[in-house]
Amino acid sequence: MVVTKVEHYDKTYTIKQRCSSVGEIRYYLQPHVPYYDQLLLYKGKLLLDGMTTLSDLDIDENDSDEVEMKLHRKIRPQVITITVHTGYETLYLDISSFDSVSGLKRMIDEKVGIAPHRQNLTTLGATMYDQWTLDLYAISTTPTVFVKETPRNPEWSLDITVEVPSDRESMVINLEKFDTVYTLHGMIRRAGLAEEGRGFHLECAGRRLDGTMTMAILLCDIQSGHTVTLIYH
Incomplete structure (x- = not known):
């Protein structure tokens, strides 16, 4: 039977009862840290699912070895x-x-x-x-x-032309209809179209585009092939 030793800051708790899952180990740790306040780690990885079995972790519960884990308490709201x-x-x-x-x-x-x-x-x-x-x-x-x-879905592809009137430059940028305006901001910066360190916003047909809005929401105004304008602050 595996003996589980759990390090909790400067203390070590030894579980000698037979355990076959992470949830059972957490159960025996309740006198020290309440069940739902526990964050248990094995080999540096968080064990969040109590249904995870020891065999899932490549531990044979019938071995006579000792298994070492670490226990942390969830941080207070801050x-x-x-x-x-x-x-x-x-x-x-x-x-x-x-x-x-x-x-x-x-x-x-x-x-x-x-x-x-x-x-x-x-x-x-x-x-x-x-x-x-x-x-x-x-x-x-x-x-x-x-x-x-994750990669973009080609079925949701959009080609948007971004123009910078102050620099007389423009570029076609490919994105997804579920990308946000903030996503487009990042793609513009990474493409080198916007001057480094300068703040800007985007407009379409004189309308300022809110950063959190997705292209899908804006599709009534912005379609593939449309142009948005980059305005420096």
């Missing part, structure tokens, strides 16, 4: 600073631990220009789900998140 690695740049975002993963995705889109629906976020090897709050993943007030950008 503002946390998340380090976000996007593949384009590294961000440091301040956000409430009670905000949702989808809220974090919107912030990433605004800062870098990666559409929320094409962001796959992970931390400590765990997938982050949109509706879950950040405290479910944060073992400290400075967690690290990795962003993997």
